[in-house]
Amino acid sequence: MTSNNKKELLLEMKNIHIDGFSDERWHKILKGVDLNLYRGEILGLIGESGAGKSTMGKAAMGYTQPGCKIIKGEILFNGTDLAKLTEFEKRKIWGTKISYVAQSAAASFNPAHRLMDQTISAANRAKINPTEVLRKDAVQLYESLQLPDAENIGERYPHQVSGGQLQRIMTAMAMSPRPELIIFDEPTTALDVTTQVEVLSAMRSIVDKFNTAAIYITHDLAVVAQMADRIKVLRYGEEVEESETREMLSNPKEEYTKSLWSVRSLIKPEETNEDYMLSIKNIDAAYGSSKVLHNVSVNIPRGKTVAIVGESGSGKSTTARVITGLLPQTKGEIIFDGKKLSPKLEQRSKEELRRIQIIFQMPDTAMNPKQTVDEIIGRPIEFYHGVKGKEREAKVIELLKMIELDESFLDRLPSELSGGQKQRICIARALAANPDLIICDEVTSALDQIVQEGILKLLQKLQKDLGVTYIFITHDIATVKAISDEIVVMYQGEVVEQGLKSKILNPPHPDYTELLLSSVPEMDPDWLTNLLNKRSS
Amino acid sequence: MPGDFATEILGQSATKSSVEALRSELGLDKHPIPRYFEWLSNVFQGDFGSSFSGRSKVQGDQGDRSRLVVELIIPRLKNTLFLTGVSALVAIPLALLLGISAALYRNSVYDRSATGFSLVTVSSPEFFTGYIFILLLATLFPVFPTIANVNEDTSLIDRFYLTALPVFTLTLVTMGHMMRMTRSAIINILSSEYIEMAKLSGATRYEVIVKHALPNAWAPIAQVITINLAYMLIGSVVVEFVFNYQGIGRLMVGSVYNRDIPVVQACALIFASTYVILNLLADLIGIISNPRLLYPK
Numbered sequence: 001m002t003s004n005n006k007k008e009l010l011l012e013m014k015n016i017h018i019d020g021f022s023d024e025r026w027h028k029i030l031k032g033v034d035l036n037l038y039r040g041e042i043l044g045l046i047g048e049s050g051a052g053k054s055t056m057g058k059a060a061m062g063y064t065q066p067g068c069k070i071i072k073g074e075i076l077f078n079g080t081d082l083a084k085l086t087e088f089e090k091r092k093i094w095g096t097k098i099s100y101v102a103q104s105a106a107a108s109f110n111p112a113h114r115l116m117d118q119t120i121s122a123a124n125r126a127k128i129n130p131t132e133v134l135r136k137d138a139v140q141l142y143e144s145l146q147l148p149d150a151e152n153i154g155e156r157y158p159h160q161v162s163g164g165q166l167q168r169i170m171t172a173m174a175m176s177p178r179p180e181l182i183i184f185d186e187p188t189t190a191l192d193v194t195t196q197v198e199v200l201s202a203m204r205s206i207v208d209k210f211n212t213a214a215i216y217i218t219h220d221l222a223v224v225a226q227m228a229d230r231i232k233v234l235r236y237g238e239e240v241e242e243s244e245t246r247e248m249l250s251n252p253k254e255e256y257t258k259s260l261w262s263v264r265s266l267i268k269p270e271e272t273n274e275d276y277m278l279s280i281k282n283i284d285a286a287y288g289s290s291k292v293l294h295n296v297s298v299n300i301p302r303g304k305t306v307a308i309v310g311e312s313g314s315g316k317s318t319t320a321r322v323i324t325g326l327l328p329q330t331k332g333e334i335i336f337d338g339k340k341l342s343p344k345l346e347q348r349s350k351e352e353l354r355r356i357q358i359i360f361q362m363p364d365t366a367m368n369p370k371q372t373v374d375e376i377i378g379r380p381i382e383f384y385h386g387v388k389g390k391e392r393e394a395k396v397i398e399l400l401k402m403i404e405l406d407e408s409f410l411d412r413l414p415s416e417l418s419g420g421q422k423q424r425i426c427i428a429r430a431l432a433a434n435p436d437l438i439i440c441d442e443v444t445s446a447l448d449q450i451v452q453e454g455i456l457k458l459l460q461k462l463q464k465d466l467g468v469t470y471i472f473i474t475h476d477i478a479t480v481k482a483i484s485d486e487i488v489v490m491y492q493g494e495v496v497e498q499g500l501k502s503k504i505l506n507p508p509h510p511d512y513t514e515l516l517l518s519s520v521p522e523m524d525p526d527w528l529t530n531l532l533n534k535r536s537s
Numbered sequence: 538m539p540g541d542f543a544t545e546i547l548g549q550s551a552t553k554s555s556v557e558a559l560r561s562e563l564g565l566d567k568h569p570i571p572r573y574f575e576w577l578s579n580v581f582q583g584d585f586g587s588s589f590s591g592r593s594k595v596q597g598d599q600g601d602r603s604r605l606v607v608e609l610i611i612p613r614l615k616n617t618l619f620l621t622g623v624s625a626l627v628a629i630p631l632a633l634l635l636g637i638s639a640a641l642y643r644n645s646v647y648d649r650s651a652t653g654f655s656l657v658t659v660s661s662p663e664f665f666t667g668y669i670f671i672l673l674l675a676t677l678f679p680v681f682p683t684i685a686n687v688n689e690d691t692s693l694i695d696r697f698y699l700t701a702l703p704v705f706t707l708t709l710v711t712m713g714h715m716m717r718m719t720r721s722a723i724i725n726i727l728s729s730e731y732i733e734m735a736k737l738s739g740a741t742r743y744e745v746i747v748k749h750a751l752p753n754a755w756a757p758i759a760q761v762i763t764i765n766l767a768y769m770l771i772g773s774v775v776v777e778f779v780f781n782y783q784g785i786g787r788l789m790v791g792s793v794y795n796r797d798i799p800v801v802q803a804c805a806l807i808f809a810s811t812y813v814i815l816n817l818l819a820d821l822i823g824i825i826s827n828p829r830l831l832y833p834k
Contacts, residue, residue, distance in 0.1 A: 063737060095738030107730040111829060112752035122738040157828040173738075 010180060010213050011037040011060060016073035018055055018064060018237075029055050029068065030237045037181070040211040044228030044245070046218055046260070048448035049419075052237040057183045057217045061098050062090050077181070095122030099174035103186040105166035109158035115169055116154025123177035134176065141172040144209065145202040164195035168202050175206055182207065184216045188223060192311035192475065193519040200226055200521075201532055219448065221260055222521035225249055226528040233257050245525050260449055268305075268460060270485045270501045276335070277302040277437055277469040278323065283332035285322050292318050293329070294493045300437070305463065305470040307484035307501075309477065309516070315493040316473045320439045323471070324358055337436065354384045357430035361442035363422035367414045373400075373425055374410040380432040399428040402465075403458060420451035427458065431466075439471045444479055456482050477520040481505070489513050541565055542589045542796040563589060576802065585610075586799040590792075606803045610785065614807065616687060617777070617784035620700055621769040624707035628769075629762055632712045636719025641746055643724060652720065655713030663772060667706045667779040674702060685782040703780045707773065711765040718761035722754040755826035756819075763815040771808050 013035040020029045030052045037043050037060075045053045058064060062075055062082030075082040077098065082090060094100075099122065102108040109118060119141075120134040128134070135154075142150035145168040158166060167187055174182050187203065188196040204227055207214050216227045224231055224245075231248045233240040233256070241254050252258050278300040285293040293315050300306050308316045321327040323334060325345035334341040336356070342348050360366040367376055377396045381387050387395060397407045403424040414422055423443060430438050440459070444452040460483065462468060472483055480487060480501075487504040489496040491512045497504060504513065518531060543559040544551070560566045579586060585606035635655075639648045658666070675683040681701045691699065726732065727750055735749045774786030781787075785804055792800035824830045 058737075061737065065733070091739045091741060093739075094736070095740075100734070100737040102730060102734055104730060108734040110731045110735065110749050110753070112749075112826070121740075125739060125744075157832055159829045160832060 008039045009036060010039045010041075010078065011035070012074070012076040013056075013060060014074045014076070016056065016059055016075070017071040018052070018059060018068055019071050020055075020065075020068045022067065028237055030059070032073075033234065033237070033239050035060070035232065037213055037215065039180070039213055041230065042207065042214045042216055042228045044216045044218070044224035044231040045234065046221060046224050046231060047234035047240075048219055048260075048450070050236070051234040053217045053219075053234050054185055056234065057185050057215055058100075060181070060183060060215055061094060061100065063094070092126075095179075096126045096128070096177045097179055098181045098183065099177065099179045101167075101170050101174050101182060101184045101187050104190055105170045105187075106158065106163055106190075108170065109166060111158055113157075114154065115156055115158060115161070119154060119169060119173040120176055122173070126177060128177055138172060138176055141175055141206070142169070144206055145169075145172055146198070147172075162195075164191055164199055167191065167199050171199075171203050171206060175210065175212070178210060178212075180213060182212055182214045184214060184227075186218050189218065189220070193477070193521075194311060194515055196223070196521070197519045197528070197531065200528060203227070204528070220521065221249075222523050222527070225523060225525045226521060233260070249523055249525065259453075267481070268483055268485075272304055272485050272500060273301045275302045276300060277337060278471075279335045280319070280323065281333050281335070283319075283322055283329045283334070285318055285327055285329045287318075287327075291330075292493050293322065296332075296490075296493070296495055298488050298495065298498060300469060300471060301486065303463070303467045303469055304485040305472055305483055306486045306488060306498075307472040307474060307480040308488045308490060309474060309480055310490035311475060311516075313492070314490040316490050317441055318493075319490070320358065320441050320471065320473055323439060324356060350384070354433045355436045356439070357433050357435040357437070358439040358441060359423075359426050359430050359443050361445055363419065363426045363446075364414070366426055367422065367429075369414050371413070372410065373412050373414075373417075376414075376425060377428050377432050380429060384433050395432070399432055402431065402462065403428045418451075419447055420454060423447060423451075423455055424458065427455075427462075431462065431468075435468065437469045437471065439473070441473045442475070443472075445474065445476065452479070459483065477517065489516065540796060542798065545796045546590075580806070583607075585803045588792075588800050589797045590795050606799050609800060610788065610803055610807070612689060613783060613785040613788045616782065617770065617773055617786065619696065620703055620773055620777075620782065620784060621707065621766070623697070623700065624704045624711070624769055625766055627704060628708040628712045628765070629715065631708070632715035632762075633719055633758070635712075636716040637723060637746060637751070639716070639720045640723035640727065640750075641742060648720075652717060655716050657713075658709045659713035659717075661710070663706055663710050663775045664779050666709055667702070667776060670702045670705055671779075674705075683780070685780040687783060700780075700782070703773075703776045703782055706776050706779075707769050710772070711769055715758075715761050715765050719754070719758050722757040723750050726750045726753050752826065756823035759819045759822035759826075763819040767812045767815045770811050 013033070015032045015034060016030050017028070017032055018030040019026045033052070033056060035043070035056070045056060047053045055064070055068065059070065059075060060077075062077075062085060064070055070083050073083065077093070082093070085093075109115070116135060116138060119138045120131070123129065123134050124131055129137070138154060139150050142153060147153050147165055147168055153161065153165070153169070161169070171187070184203070188199050191199060200223065214227075216224055218224050228245050230242065231245050232242040233254070235256055240256050241248075241252070243253075248257070276299045279298070281297050283293055283296045284291065296315070296319060298306070298308070298319070308319060310316045318327065322329050325341070325343065325348055328343035334343070336352065341352060345353075374393075374396055377399055378392055381392050381395050396410065400406060400409060405421065405424060409417075409421075409425075414425070417425065426443075444455050447455065456479065459470065463470065470483075472480070474480060484501050486499065487501055488498045489504065489510075489512065496510055496512050505517065507514075509517065521527060541560070542563065543556045543565060547556055547559065557566070564572065576586070588604050588606055588609055635651055639651045642648050671683050674680050682699060683702070685699045685703050687696055687699055723746065727745075732745060732749055735745050740749065771786075773784055774790060776782070777784040777786040778790065785807065789801060789804035792804070
């Protein structure tokens with residue numbers, strides 16, 4: 001973290017009001033937020049989706065997205081009010097004095113140009129140095145960001161490097177003109193935890209090296225704790241509280257701030273048994289000619305929760321597809337409740353289909369947007385149980401009560417529900433079949449922390465009441481701690497280990513589990529520093 | 538098509554035997570399948586056969602004026618290629634320019650009137666547009682001739698002058714489509730994240746469109762340009778008829794009247810291969826302009 005002799009004000013945002021236009025009307029996104037940033041300081045901006053943190057970050061550049069406008073307020077950058085400048089004047093500041101690092105590096109690089117050309121484009125436009133000097137400098141930046149083959153990586157196109165590398169190249173791009181301020185807008189959210197550690201440490205060291213001021217936007221408190229000197233919490237477009245990082249972590253004042261990491265405090269006592277609801281034995285599976293599962297064997301105890309964890313590409317979702325029959329295995333067998341399941345979906349009986357249900361990551365795309373809640377939940381009831389009319393309606397209402405909603409939701413369309421409510425409806429749809437096994441595929445990943453907690457509590461309650469068995473697929477270790485009895489760790493299509501939660505989470509670990517667990521950010525501002533020290537020793 | 542060349546040329550009063558005689562001379566009485574393969578193998582050797590028309594009705598007559606299909610088609614094809622080539626040279630740059638500038642000044646008065654006008658021109662059939670031009674620029678204000686009558690001796694300057702109205706017509710019918718597609722391809726890309734990123738790194742409006750959006754828009758633009766090129770070549774049938782221009786379209790229509798099948802077949806083959814080749818070209822441009830396809834991971 002940077003030193004404390006930094007009392008020269010770089011950016012002062014006063015009473016910012018921003019309105020956005022959507023659903024045919026204007027509504028308020030920011031309602032009078034203030035922000036001060038000193039030279040060389042990193043400010044963390046956190047909040048859930050819809051808190052206005054991204055809008056605030058972009059407003060720090062004097063930029064608003066199409067469909068948004070600054071209603072009121074001053075944005076004083078080095079004493080100049082950016083809100084009063086013309087587009088032409090702002091362009092001279094953008095990319096040179098203030099630069100921006102976006103969330104999705106893969107979508108934010110132009111696919112048609114080489115990385116080097118994009119890295120130096122802003123500095124080149126401003127003619128800060130001759131092109132050759134800029135190129136050499138970019139290579140040095142790549143090196144200090146620990147990119148492999150720094151000399152030549154710039155000659156590649158965006159699709160030829162990995163997501164973590166792209167995110168570091170974008171940091172190099174932001175640093176290339178040596179700006180006074182960098183806005184990091186959720187730069188590690190789309191990355192796996194093990195990649196996130198590398199990117200975080202690279203970003204932190206380079207910001208330190210050039211003593212650049214930064215605004216770091218994220219929804220993850222543990223991540224921001226590693227980066228920021230000060231943290232500001234936003235909610236519904238208003239400031240909740242602001243304080244020094246250590247103060248904020250050890251002593252949050254507002255209830256809301258405390259609730260932001262409450263999911264991490266959810267604990268479930270572990271239990272297991274030898275009575276397996278489902279066993280998969282020595283499964284191989286492939287998409288076309290590329291083999292993605294190698295000899296996978298997992299046992300799921302009846303009435304318990306087994307979490308399958310791993311990074312993207314580890315084969316955890318593919319395992320779910322094999323169990324449901326969407327992707328027939330090429331080798332091995334699936335035993336469900338003592339009976340062998342046919343690999344192909346078409347050859348399974350309706351009863352077998354009913355007993356295994358799946359809930360998906362994105363409730364938005366998992367529901368037909370033209371159907372009402374009544375139709376969505378009612379269909380599996382009719383289909384599997386042949387129940388119609390009054391009885392069906394009574395059952396739908398019962399299910400709605402089970403997921404802590406009520407009958408006023410019957411006629412609503414998915415577009416009229418919040419993210420958490422949508423996921424609840426998806427859970428009710430799975431329950432409607434009265435299944436024995438529910439596969440939850442990253443069901444909380446797209447949700448905010450507080451909403452996550454609600455969904456996890458609901459799933460636990462349903463297990464207690466109905467005795468249903470869960471397979472819980474996730475990449476988030478905090479969720480795993482909160483909900484599972486047993487854990488399966490997967491890596492590159494193979495099972496690394498399976499066992500009770502306490503056994504997997506406590507040492508000794510196989511190498512990969514160790515790497516995975518140690519990469520999960522903790523609520524300790526020194527966590528990253530300690531981890532890097534430990535790894536380098 | 539009812540009837541064949543024999544019944545058509547000999548008229549209704551012809552005796553059955555004279556029709557039969559002409560048929561067997563032309564080979565029309567043979568089974569269609571061997572005839573097809575005979576024709577196909579000849580085509581592969583560059584032999585499109587001879588035209589039916591112009592041949593003498595009496596066998597062995599010295600005054601046989603039947604001509605090779607190739608001889609008949611080449612000068613006509615040149616004329617048509619000239620017409621579509623000039624139209625393409627006018628229409629494509631104009632369409633790109635209008636499309637890009639409409640995307641740049643989206644929802645402005647300029648954009649609205651340009652897209653509105655293009656909708657009108659796309660929706661009007663060629664013969665209608667052609668006659669409007671004749672009315673305006675040949676009859677009311679006699680600037681250009683109504684008939685684009687060119688032959689092999691016509692000089693290049695005269696050719697431009699004579700074909701002005703057909704070129705205007707073809708330009709107007711195809712330009713709207715190309716312009717609208719260019720505009721929407723670019724607007725589509727303008728909403729992507731890397732465009733916002735480009736803006737936030739200080740790129741000017743011009744840079745955003747030309748350096749960041751256009752390179753990613755070539756594939757859809759090439760697709761619509763080639764479709765319109767093919768359309769110009771084939772759609773020129775109508776325009777050639779309106780302006781009495783001696784192109785391949787007119788030749789084909791005339792040959793259909795006479796049931797002069799060898800000529801019709803050759804024309805159809807040219808039109809079909811134009812479509813295939815131009816589409817192939819569009820796909821190639823799509824590959825070349827996309828680094829994802831050009832450079833493997």
